[in-house]
Amino acid sequence: MSIKGLLFDKDGTLFDFHRSWGPWLDGFLNEVSQDQTHHARLAGALGFDVAAQRFLPGSVFVHDTLEEILDAVIPHLPRWERQELEAFAIRETAKVPQIPTVPLAPLFDTFRARGFVLGIATNDNEAPAKAQLQAAGIIEYFDFLAGYDSGHGGKPATGMQRAFCAASGLAPENVAMVGDSLHDMTSGRDARMTTIGVLTGTTSREALATVADVVLSDIGEIEGWLS
Secondary structure (H helix, E strand, O other): OOOOEEEEOOEOOOEOHHHHHHHHHHHHHHHHOOOHHHHHHHHHHHOEEOOOOEEOOOOHHHHOOHHHHHHHHHHHOOOOOHHHHHHHHHHHHOOOOOOEOOOHHHHHHHHHHOOOEEEEEOOOOHHHHHHHHHHOOOHHHOOEEEOOOOOOOOOOOOHHHHHHHHHHOOOHHHEEEEEOOHHHHHHHHHOOOEEEEEOOOOOOHHHHHOOOOEEEOOHHHHHHHHO
16 A cells, blocks of 8 residues: 555544534524524434534534535525525635644644645535635645535545546545545545545444544544554
């Protein structure tokens, strides 16, 4: 195995999903809900445990694109136009403070010193993803960044993986896809990449192990595993 490129998912991989997105979603539900029954219905549609402030396994909010999230909630928000809600989500999610899963800058310094090409493949929109990476002070480490709206499609399809290989000049066999979800692992596997699952999202070790080549606690363990 000769890994020369690392392609990362963003939410649940670089950033702690529950601590980053839970408070924001709770605030959003409080803003748009008509009453407690409506609040509970919206939370259920998104796979969000309000009391625990945690996302449930398989939550559409965790793994899918904004289009699919809107599909889940629009039937419960008749007072909102779809375009209005989409614009609101893109604008507001760009401001969400992201909580790193590990100290990121030192880790990426190490990766770059070892000559790895680094990229991001996220089912988030490209614009808020860039804003969040800039706010975290790590966007300069990445040679490639794609969201589901960047023209390559979303995961679990392989368009972003193929685009990363084209941009970097690396063969899929020389790239590892790193992520916390089955979408990440499936897209990496189908693109013929090595797949590294991490346990900083909502997917269990047992579920990730069905698809991933290796399951690590977090991305801080990647360097040791590669060595």
